[in-house]
Amino acid sequence: MNDYNIREMIDNKKGRRSTMFIEKMVPIILLVITSVSVLTTIGILVTLLSETVMFFTRVSPIEFLTSTEWSAFSSDPEWGIFALIMGTLKITVIAVAFAVPIGLGAAIYLSEYASDRVRRIIKPILEILAGIPTVVYGFFALTFVTPLIRGIWPEVNLFNAISPGLVVGVMIIPMIASLSEDAMSSVPNSMREGALGLGSTRLETVFKVVLPAAVSGIMASIVLAVSRAIGETMIVSIAAGSTPNASLNIMESLQTMTGFIVQVASGDATYGSDVYFSLYAVGMTLFVFTLLMNVIAQWFSRKFREEY
Amino acid sequence: MELINKNEIGKKLSGRLLLNKSMKYIFLLCTLVGLVVLATLLIDTIIDGWSYLTTDFFTNFSSSRPENAGIKGALIGTLWLMATTAPIAIILSVGTALYLEEYAPKNKITDFIKINISNLAGVPSVVFGLLGLTLFVRMAGLGNSVLAAALTMSLMILPVIVVASQEAIRSVPSSIREASIGMGATKWQTITRVILPASLPGIITGIILSLSRAIGETAPLVVIGIPTILLFTPTGVFDTFSALPMQIFSWVKMPNPEFQSITAAAILVLLFILFLMNSVAIYIRNKYSKRF
Structure with a gap:
């Protein structure tokens, strides 16, 4: 028998070059892979910025910011981003006005009233609702919700803000419901018991104790939902139309920032034309809006985490 | 009183x-x-x-006449897209998650990477489309190929898989990790033989769920300029292709009311695929997830 001892065996193994090489290389390879996510952000910023600068060498930034008309395809084009922002705002306001009460109501029910069994049934259904592709929601808005609204209210156009607004609302309900429910569930039970013990009803406990305690988590969920509604693309390109305007009328056709990007991309904007570069100026505006929302949401949820 | x-x-x-x-x-x-x-x-x-939903619907290519229109090109295109997106996304995001959880030092740069990933999750998909159009379609010269779309989709779903994988890796208790190190295993051996196997169900669930998000995603494909009517199927990743959501989007806009019905049929196929993927994810989560 060979007289190996354990010390030698370990040294033998340790000395093997390939093992040590792998150990040294792995962190470097993984770091390179990780840098892809940072490069993506840089890529987005550089692409949007450089092409937006190109756009502003052709169109004055003052017109972009102050004009209220957007007519990229006319022979005498106007480039007032405000018209597209108004479109996005109309959709977002309708969506949020519809989704926040319902999403919060659902969150309160799930966190404060529902039994474990009910929660186990309803949460997956909300997950399914969140997983439905937005192009399907767009079809639903155009072929089901719009005719329904026009049946009740005939002066509404085929393309309008109400139907896609409501459907975007449906799309963000699961997000508000599940994130707010998480926030409410993490309010310590002792606080609830304190309120109930002093004679509050369950409803009073919800409004006077649980909601105030969870408010920053709830705000974070709402702001994230707003960001999703602003960035939502397919529902609005299918059901909202393609006529940018800065009016407050929600019964007529409109265009959002995302809707414009899709319209240009699915048509043929010649590479290097004004319309082509406007794609990036609109994309940049959209990016700034959603980034702002995400930063606000992160601020809220950090605040919430500090509290508990 | x-x-x-x-x-x-x-x-x-x-x-x-x-x-x-x-x-x-x-x-x-x-x-x-x-x-x-x-x-x-x-x-x-x-x-x-x-x-x-007839057999013809699955074997015909798209057509301007609704009675002849089918989803063969779109369905096979979607399968190509998923088969190409999956490996790219998996390598990128599991690698990132491993680095962040196992190797990253606690410093400002790591914090920055983490904040960056959560911000990336909030970027609208249409903006990823613009990135793909500029970077992959034009600068890299990939055109509107399967690869260009797959790279765009991979970057888009990256944050979701990273977060899911991080959670799965974090849920492996440190006692197991320490046992492995204590037995003389190196760090990489511990990762490949102990941590990854233990966190695999969580990681796979995250991957399937984000792929099912990518499958229905339309906006980036529209921006990249994927054709909607295509009378052949791709034979490689450099070929152009069509996809189910693109097909649905182009049919929705058709004025002919019969197109509404075939759009609905295509949506049923898409929803069925999503349902299948979600069921597999839930099955894996319930069957293989170990509680330590």
């Missing part, structure tokens, strides 16, 4: 209890809204599209 006025409280109490009870039902109604919409959407689509 009594400390509390029983009459006063008694008078108010019935109102308070009534409000409590009625609000409970209002909250329940709110919860049911989602359920009702989901049911309406499914039933409406099934009524519209069920009768169009």
